[in-house]
Amino acid sequence: GAGVSQTPSNKVTEKGKYVELRCDPISGHTALYWYRQSLGQGPEFLIYFQGTGAADDSGLPNDRFFAVRPEGSVSTLKIQRTERGDSAVYLCASSLGRGPRQTQYFGPGTRLLVL
């Protein structure tokens, strides 16, 4: 597609359940980022992939969060044993390359609600 896509657009789950959020970056973009945005706040960095490898996962809040990008394109953010505090919009972005002056293109986000 022309832009970054994310699925599902909305996800409601119960506390303790496992969820997977998917990101399809722009074709050819080697860099992929996951961010989390809580209500009324700016996005917070979670993890960055360059190609297939997680180059920086310093933003993941704890070991319940994990992300993969096995073929260097689609990425999946996985959350185990979800908690109510995990409720947020999860944003994915991609850029053509790694440098600091690369424009990041954002997807529409997945709204996660943990009941």
Place this chain on the structure above:
Amino acid sequence: KNEVEQSPQNLTAQEGEFITINCSYSVGISALHWLQQHPGGGIVSLFMLSSGKKKHGRLIATINIQEKHSSLHITASHPRDSAVYICAVRLLSTYSGGGADGLTFGKGTHLIIQP
């Protein structure tokens, strides 16, 4: 203390007014981004700055590296400009000297332009 501070948090203005949104940061950066977020979550990159000034249509962005400050201006504002405007910085990496990987965001400025 948030590394990126924006002001004002909320701004309501009349159509046609000149709008200024400010961003201050407290750390070394390699680049500063201005982003626009409409209701529903979609984020669009407006500008990427490392020095000086950029203009695109009715939008102007400036940055003063010495003062660690940037401004976003909107001339001849229009109701369709109503959105959240977010300042985000790419931190300087203390290890590589290049940009750290994820963006660090301000909380955003909620702008409403009334007809």
